[in-house]
Amino acid sequence: MAASKIHQNGKPKKTRKRSAETEAKAKNLSALDAAAQVLAETGQPMACKEMIEAMAQKGYWSSPGGKTPSATLYSAITKEISTKGKESRFKKTDRGRFART
16 A cells, blocks of 8 residues: 555545535635625625625525624625735725725
8 A cells, every 4th residue: 555545543544535515515605705706796885794694695605603704704804905905805995894896
């Protein structure tokens, strides 16, 4: 057996094929990607709560059980704006509202 197929503990690695479900999960959008897509489709500035509702309605993304997904999305968008600057996909248009660049 090749060295790349053996764990450090000496046992062989278990290999398995990716199921259709695993493939589908790999294609799911992140909340930020879904928000960018929703903003691009609407062409209008939106609040995070509106984006969360639109993302769930269109099936792009839904909260995995968090209590405040809109606050998490707000934080992620502002972080992208501050770290990427002009290369960010988002711009702040008003208090609590964002648009696609």
